[in-house]
Amino acid sequence: MGTSFARSFALLALLCLLLPCHGKGKLSTKFYAKSCPGVATIVRSVMAQALAKEPRMGASIIRLFFHDCFVNGCDASILLDDTATFTGEKNAGANANSVRGYEVIDAIKTQVEAACNGTVSCADIVALASRDAVNLLGGPTWNVQLGRKDSRTASPSAANANLPGLSARDMTALSGAHTVGRARCLFFRGRIYGEPNINATFAAARSRRARRAAATATSRRSTTRRRTLRQRLLHEPGGAARLLHSDQELFNGGPADALVRKYSGNAGMFANDFAKAMVKMGGLMPAAGTPTEVRLNCRKVN
Missing domain, CATH: 1.10.420.10 (Peroxidase, domain 2)
Structure with missing residues (x-):
């Protein structure tokens, strides 16, 4: 709490000027138009059910999206479970006590896999679910750019320290x-x-x-x-x-x-501005060369 949020804004802007911010890649609102045309409907349906059961879950899914994208891009790395040989981001200090909703993403993934096996990434599901959470809670909506892939790696150290390459206006x-x-x-x-x-x-x-x-x-x-x-x-x-x-x-x-x-x-x-900032944040991508895939189970690599 020693550094003010306003100073953090200035730091973020400076980082974007000095460092190459991740680009959007080849994302498109029509990415699944042929391969999985019903994905948006499935995601919204499961989100509506989750919020009807627990309205707080909307905020949790939004936070999940933030904490995924702010660490090396929107790659669903936050969804990976720890194993005996792998340490992910879920139990990083910034996530362990505040990020939840993994079971909602699991429920969406199960239905999406039943409709379109091995097609839709977990990262895209999180992006769609976050948009629907905002809208179902009374906020704006926007067209979600799709086509992300899921990382096969995670970074607990970055989860504790990373800053997103976004402008002060976006962060506000x-x-x-x-x-x-x-x-x-x-x-x-x-x-x-x-x-x-x-x-x-x-x-x-x-x-x-x-x-x-x-x-x-x-x-x-x-x-x-x-x-x-x-x-x-x-x-x-x-x-x-x-x-x-x-x-x-x-x-x-x-x-x-x-x-x-x-x-x-x-x-x-x-x-x-909120909708635009969410689209911009959703365009943060993993660094070139990061091993990626479309996970069949969001909690583990294929």
Whole structure:
């Protein structure tokens, strides 16, 4: 928490200038038009069932997509289980206590394999499922570029340290995903006990709850309904949107303030930028030469 989110934005932009960011490759919205035309319908159906059972799962799938793409590209490496001879990304510090929803991806994969054996990658399933999670929770939709392959490798070290090659605007828009889901106490405990720029009443209420159930999830607003994260940052001082340090830093006298204000007054602009940023993030690809395949089981290599 020592480095502000605004400074992180600047670092991300600098990294994109100095380093070759992964390109989109040969992705297409029509990639499965002939080989598996019903894949989008299958994914949305399973996601709708999962969210009907547990609305929080939408946020979990979105987070799963983020944590996959932010580590060496969108290659489904996060889905690989550890074995006696292989250590994947699932138990990396950034993932072990916050990423879930693997069983939903498994359920989708099972149905997709029944319809189109050995055709659709797990990485593409995660991309489609994330889009549907956003839309089913009341957010925007977009056309998903498809044609990714699944990595045969994973990087637990990168999962702990990697940064995506995205712009400050992209990262500001993508942080709107914090509008949905839950946050575990360990991710905001330091903030409610020590940061000066948090509403004292809100901090006291959260600290009491944290003491009662330090290991449980704290509820946050469940959808993007009529008010986005940006609006809550501006109009609800100390509210749930400021639970996380990174959210507070979005509107704290830094370069992101102007964009926050714009998003607050223009929900359509926020939805449009969020969708564009999701497409851009989904275009982050593994480095050239990475061994890939279309996995038959998302949890292990073929």
